[in-house]
Amino acid sequence: MPAQAPISRDVARQAAHWLVLMHEQPLSAAQQQACARWRATNPEHERAWQRVQHVQHQLGSLPSAMAMGTLNRERRQALKTLLVLAAMAPAGYFSYRFGAGQGWMADYRTGVGDRQQLTLTDGSVVDLNTDSAVDVRFDAGQRLIRLVRGELLISTGIDPAGRPLRVASEQGIMEPLGTRFSVRQFSGITQLAVLQGRVRATPAQAAPKVVEAGEQVQFSREAFGPLRPASELSTRWTQGQLVAENMRLSDFLQELSRYRPGRLHGDESVSDVRISGGFQLDNSDAILAALPMTLPVKVEYRTRYWVTVSKA
Incomplete structure (x- = not known):
């Protein structure tokens, strides 16, 4: 057979x-x-x-x-x-x-286009972005949150027992020092953005680095990338918005594709077109329909789940 x-x-x-x-x-x-x-x-x-x-x-x-x-x-x-x-x-x-x-047996997970907010037993508030998954393991020695896939935003609670809070990704461990920060898992890379307080990030095979409020960094298991500014605008997904500030349209479409099933492709001809504004994620079709009204592009649907944006 x-x-x-x-x-x-x-x-x-x-x-x-x-x-x-x-x-x-x-x-x-x-x-x-x-x-x-x-x-x-x-x-x-x-x-x-x-x-x-x-x-x-x-x-x-x-x-x-x-x-x-x-x-x-x-x-x-x-x-x-x-x-x-x-x-x-x-x-x-x-x-x-x-x-x-990845993530199918995680403690908490979201589907494509979905978001979820969790309040943990220590008072920490965790927001999960689209297509994300986390495991939560609190024991006598630590409070551990493992990001299996996707992206989270966490406002840390205060534990009466004094157990350290740790967020683990594929590349390393992040230990907040009373703070609010986001973690996003890319392929082979973790992105950490600190919005309040400080976070000590320790890659699996490198020395730790303390990241301050207003800073973000990407790191692999072996090394850190350069520090860059972090913005609250990057967390507007918690309010159902995708915010673009003079963003390349190819990057914008890549971000938008995280929130809708199927394939959303930007032709090379529109790669350097720039876009700015706030967009409601709960209706990605409306976002796509509005693009030709403000940009020199056209949107073609091969099917509901196969969309291409190209130069008009």
Whole structure:
């Protein structure tokens, strides 16, 4: 049977069952034999098994047995459903659709175009931007917020127990010193913007740097980029606005694309066109419709989810 052939839902569900069971607890000898028999019964069973294992590899790992035991019914069912859908999907579709699973099991997450505000147990207020995900782990030694994907803005609370607050990204750790700041995760880069107070940023493989109010910096695991001014205007997404100040239209469209599903592309001919103003993110189609009224551009819809902006 071709590797690309569809896998039935029933077989995908059985494969997901075995994989989740294996992570819930060590399989007994009888269970191991039963799983082996199931895989050998039909070539489609083995294909489904290989597919869910491939999904596990893309996710990085599934929860350990101890962590699996702490998942509530809703999240356990979400895990099984994701495995079933991924096993049934064509090869490569999972990586495209789910971004290799980043954030799908996070404690808090937002969809494309959505925003959410959280008030944590220590009084810290966290705003999540579009397509973002965070894990929150408070224990006896620290208050840890892990940015899995996207962007957050945090106003830190005061912990009576004096536990340090830390925000972790892929590239390092940020420790606020009573402050308000934003963190955005790019591919291979973290962007930190401090609006009030100070933040000590420590890349995984570099010495720390203290970033002051009104400053922002990007850093990799190995080094910091130059300090640049930080502006409150960059946080207006919390109020549903995208603010542009003499921004290149290509950069503006790239930012706007974060808030709408599908593909929004700016042709090279409009790269250096400049745009300024405040735009309501809850209606990105209205933003696109207004562009030709003020700029020498045209907006072409191939479909609702495939839009190109080019020179008029």
